[in-house]
Amino acid sequence: MVLEVEKKPNRSKAALFLALDQGGHSTRAVVFDVTGELVARTRVKIRDSVPRPGWVEQNAEELTASLAKVLADTAHLLGPDVSRLYAAGLATQRSNVVCWDRESGEALTSAISWQDRRAESWIRQFARWSDKVHEITGLYLSAHYGAGKLRWCLDHSAAAKQAxxxxxxxxxxxxxxxxxRLLDSRPYLVDPANAARTLLWSLQRKDWDTQLLDIFGIPRRLLPRCVQSDHTFGTVKVGNTPVKFRCMTGDQAAALYVAGPPDSATAFVNIGTGAFVQRATGDRVVHVPGLLSGIALHTAINTTYTLEGTVNGAGSALDWLQATEPEPNLFVNLDGWLADAVDPPLFLNGIAGLGAPWWLGNFSSRFIGGKSVQDRAVAIIESIVFLITVNLKRMAVLEPRIHSIMVTGGLAALDGLCQRLADLNGVRVIRPAQYEATARGLAWLLSSGQATWALKDVQSFTPDNGGKLHDRFRRWEHAMDRAMFFAGEM
Structure with a gap:
């Protein structure tokens, strides 16, 4: 594990909030004050593995150890200020699942990633239930979600079967x-945002759905009890100091609160391993063909539903290019390549499966034109912008009209990506200086909405003409239509 630490001066004696962000490439512990300013940050890099094509998993014990490490280092960084920690919370990638021993806590399987598609053929047998599944869960039948992975463990993991x-x-x-594993009380609980990505949870009833459990063959007794997002989960030790653990949620659900309560006229785009496009729909579940209906928050006084589009191949598509055509300076040079690009090739991006609004697990990715790594890297970035734009256009049926796009996540650092997103959609793109949104949004949730949250040093990208970009987008749409036709999906 590779560790990074950072601490900033903070002379206030006000409350602090500890956000634990367990992501695909790293585990972070980030401390914020009541104004949303970063106080301390520790980060441990972690690995995933691809034991077979379509399989993506992580060592569950390594993930546990990484969280223990960042907690210990946070205690060291804060020193006596650790006593100022008002609350802690955890955000994870949704749709990741694991089996463990209820008595010892030992992980019995790997943590199977949301990117994993090992249950692709298994999930197809339930096609006749697809409308019912979408009605209940807001999701489409996909191997990315938890039900297929859990059933795979029950059928194929010797340790899980014995337990x-x-x-x-x-x-x-x-x-x-x-x-x-982390909390003293050993809670066996799940929050709405994570439960909602299993294909087993009812958006309306906010609990496991008996009919879906029966359809997919998952015994209810094996699953954690469903609670609110802000449940009293127990305490977590930060060094020797017990801190109340007040919130558990999904990474994208937390990211929606990067600036406090989400504005219904803003589209939120968080770009990391995948890219996730969200609009808050308040206390109503909204269905739009091809998009997901989800939940970001459920407390005693507030429920916020979402409309969401997913792009599976964002950072993972660049990782794929790096693995197939190694270029040591790819990420360093990428923004310069985007600025210099004149007429880059097209990329039909089905890395990790084609997500919203098509939902095709085995789409064959391909370049149209271009042979250099530079050209292909630019084509991948533009494909991410194009896929995001397709989802934003689907969301345009909602009122109010989108007046801005807030972009966060690791790839948001690319000016060329942000400018293309503004040009293609004709609205202003906003990028906060702290563009890793999950931890900051989680910290705001930990304040129970009482913190005075303001984004500082926001950079705006104003839409320009972008005529050639619009032309490439039209050619890309036509190429996608042809590819879907020949794949028998249109």
Missing amino acids: LQEGRLACGPLASFLAW
């Missing part, structure tokens, strides 16, 4: 496993 026979098996979202 099931002996009454020791626990399974569910990764967040539930990590909370069980």
Whole structure:
């Protein structure tokens, strides 16, 4: 594990909030004050593995150890200020699942990533239930979600099968496993945002759905109890100091609150391993063909639903290019390549499966034109922009009209990506200086909405003509239509 630490001067004696962000490439502990200013940050890099094509997993014990490490280092960084920690919370990638021993806490399987598609063929047998699944969960039948992965573990993991026979098996979202391991009270609980990405959870009833559990063959007794986002989960030790653990949620759900309560006229785009496009729909579930209906927050006084589009191949598409055509300076040079590009090739991006609004697990990715790594890297970035734009156009049916796009996540650092997004959609793109949104949004949730949250040093990208970009987008749309036609999906 590679560790990075940072601490900034903070002479206030006001409350602090500890956000634990367990992501695809790293585990972070980030401390914020009541104004949203970063106080301290520790980060441990982690690895995933691809044991077979379509499989993506992580060592669940390594993830637990990484959280223990960042907690210990946070205590060291804060020193006596650790006593100012008002609350802690955890955000994880949704749709990641794991099985563990209910008695010892030992992980019995790897943490199976949201990118994993090992259950692709298995999930197809339920096609006749697709409309019912979408009505109940807001999701489309996909191997990316938890049900297929959990069923795979029950059918193929010897350790999970033995624990099931002996009454020791626990399974569910990764967040539930990590909370069980970290918290003194060993809670066996799950929040709405993570439960909602299993294909097993009812958006309206906010609990496991009996009919879907029966359809997919997942015994209810194995799953954690569903609670609100801001439940009293227990306490977590930061060094020797117990801190109240008040919130558990998904990474994209937390990112929606990067600037406090989400504006319904703003589209939120968080670009990391994947790219996730969200609009808050308040207290109503909204269905738009091809898009996901989800939930960002459920408390005693507030429920916020979302409309969401997913792009599976964002950072993962660049990782794929780097693996197939190694270029040591790819990420360093990328913004310069975007600025210099004149007429880059097209990329039909189905890395990790084609997400919204098509939902095709085995789409074959391909370049049209271009042979250099530079050209292909630019084509990948533009494909991400194009896929995001397709989802934003689907969201345009909602009122109010989108007046701005807030972009966060690691790839938001690319000026060329942000400018293309503004040009293609004709609205201003806003990029906060702290563009890693998950931790900051989680910290605001930990304040119970009482913190005075303001974004500082916001950079804006104003739409320009972008005529050639619009032409490439039209050619890309036509190429996607042809590819879908020949794949038998249109």
